[in-house]
Amino acid sequence: MSAEPRPPDFRRASAAALADGQLRANFRRAMDGLTSKRAAQFADPVEWRDLRALGAAIRARTLVRLPEHLARLEARCRENGIAVRWAETTGEANAIVLEILRRHGATRVVKGKSMVSEEMHLNDFLERNGIESLESDLGEYIIQLDGETPSHIIMPAIHKNRGQIAKLFGRRIRDAEYTEDVDALTAIARRVLRRKFFEADAGISGVNFAVAETGTLCLVENEGNGRMSTHVPPVHIALMGIEKVVPRLEDVPPLYSLLTRSATAQPITTYFNMIGGPRGPGEKDGPREVHLVILDNGRSRMHADPALQATLRCIRCGACMNHCPVYARVGGHAYEAVYPGPIGKLVTPQTEGVDRRADLLEASSLCGACGEVCPVGIPIPELIVRLRTEAAAPGGTSAVLGRGGARHRLESLAWRVWSAVLSRPRLYRAAALAATRLGRLVPAGLPPLSAWTRFRSAPRPARRSMQELADEEGIPDA
Amino acid sequence: MTDASSRPRAVYYFATCLVDLFYPEAGLSGIRLLQREGLRVVFPRGQSCCGQPAYNSGYAGEAREVARAQLRRFPGEEPVVVPSGSCAGMIRRHYPGLFAGDPDEGVARAFAGRVVELTEFLVGVLGVRLADRGSPVRVTWHPSCHALRECGVDREPTELLAQLANVTVTPLARDKECCGFGGTFAVRHPAISGAMADDKAAAVEESGAGILLSGDAGCLMNVGGRLAARGSRVATRHLAEFLWERTRER
């Protein structure tokens, strides 16, 4: 149970974000850049269509046989000398990591970026257990210095501008001269982290793709901190969600291409690191031990539903949030969740309960921009509606956590009345008559209308409905 | 474009609830545009709503009952023309799933297959050629998200506008970004929706157009309402109404 004083409320959190002009400007500029660059990467519509279909098919088919592929991954990893552990919950995963670190007397850890580790709140857990866990990806390093969580899954410090980062470095890094020059700031981080890589007892990373066929863990990065974290320290612990497995090595290039072009609009990243085991016979470097921790944390529940299973196709590219008009205006922190943006609207309610996080489900206009760019074809708006339906369900059971918990008596009554009237032609005509004659009398200042009229002038029903006018004009009825 | 032999002689018209109550002239304009091409247009009274507001809110049962009532009003096989990409998209894409396992599933699927958005029909089936009878005007076009992404309507409206000699379509910045209506989203998350509507209104004003056009009544109400609140001089029109106004004989 978290120690939060109040439950997450997207309306409140987003109102604060909307009022922050600097934040809005930072995000708007960032999203505009990311979306136009991505469009340039996928300029050929036929290639996009076919590559995306391939990516979707690979991911969908993987999920159908997920247990087989995971079992094979484990077997091949073990053959390669990678130790494999499974964790149902984040608590278990944290305990496994701690046990491995304690066994080696490790007190200093360097970390590559891993969203799974965010789910685990791993850094906090390790700190509480006396182990320093330092983020080495520049964006993660920045927010860790400032005691924040990521606001975007690919660019965690996207909400900060250089002035804010300069002040932060000046305040928190010893011997750092104040500078707003990006190259100089980067050089400071390089200097600090280089020492940390050198001294670390263990390195922790995520996994972008885990290949079952060969027992290979693939990591995508531009900075080099991932390779540093996974090759320099004597112990490497890799964390992955159960959905990150791909069946065959040849499945990797199409997914890798979709990922880099969708996430950062690059045809390829600086490094693509394929880890097939610890230091091999005769090798002079590489970790002596490699551990893989496979985490469930609610994913098997998502997997149980044939439609919601598509949530697990996600390759964590971030394109959905880059194109989301809501995310672009409020940024990631307003979601008060590990995963923000459209994918977060699917993952978070399913892991925490559609009743607890109905606020996120409502916060979408269903514009579909996300589904349009998802490289693995997750039908995000459709699944949001599905989850809304689960949240409002009158009864029954399903795989979905918190089903029916967000059904409100007043709202369900309103929809029942709405349905009763609009499904009866004569009642509808009568209601239309009332609306057109009396609609202007409804006070625009009362809820729910007031939510509208705060920002817009009130819509006025026409004096006569179209059906009335059509009667007069003699337009044929059925 | 289809040849004369596959042109229907009669079509149904599903006006949508927002058009019926807020934009009746737009609805009638759509019918007149079709009638002018020699079609018999049947407009069953007592039709109401495609069910989308309830469906999107998670009240599928209530949506289905309203949808079922619409199925009954359009017997036969004629195409059903709809002056809204949002509603046409709802019916085409979601009625089959909404009625899965229901006794009316077959009827619903058939109905979904008959639905065509108005500009899709004008361009793709009728191949209309419009003659502009109005004086020069600058307009800007807002494509509704659902029309674009649920219904696949993208080039038809701009093709129709391009046929009007005295109409200049000025580009709209971030035109494909949502205007913030989203049905009940506007009421549940007014601040964000308001911010989106405001950005869209600002883009409309910057476009230099005198009239904002859209094919979706919800978007029009939303952006038009925001423009009015900003004291803007830009007018709003539904595309069907605009096309009829510009091309009807005086």
Added chain:
Amino acid sequence: MPDGSRERILARLSRGSSPEPAGEPDFAVMARRAVRPEERYASLRRAMEAVRAEFLETNEDDWAGRVRAFAEAEGIRSIAYGPGTDAAGRLESSFRGSPVRLVRYDRPIEEMKGTLFDAVDAGFTTTRGGIADTGGLILWPTPEEPRLLSLVPPVHLALLDAARIHGSFWQAMRDEGWAHRMPPNALLVSGPSKTADIEQTLAYGVHGPKRLVVVAILPRA
């Protein structure tokens, strides 16, 4: 050792039926990426130079001399390398008499860490080839040429045989049969290390090498 979590997770995943999704994955789109052999070097070079990789063009006979000349001109004082290969032998011959010191990475990292991190200016490695469409070098570190040579020193000198450039990553792994045996580490390198984490502004030389210099062996015309 029985793992309860494992069993429970796999059991949950095995329950229930999911409809088999329509469509066999169709890799035709990957095959269409083919870059013609005669265009591959140019394509790779263009793509890599766009992300600030540097190129020294040379040939099979002269490459080691070229590397020496480059190192001396750039003020590189020391280069770590992996002894025991043909390329290493060529390098050793060529650098005899040079003020540039060759540093042998011939002991485990535990004994070499300080040297690698703080006392060499560059690391030299061979490569297995390259990929043309996106740019990129293929490296399979070996006992002779350890992993950190291409990562820790601030400059990475990479020897590329232009005749061993594949059209794409997908083609490379298929043509070379990687699925049959993967080494403990394989990697693609496409340029010097970089980040855009500060205001989405590109900055080079973050944690990996600040410079990637590709020593490209072109066939004699």
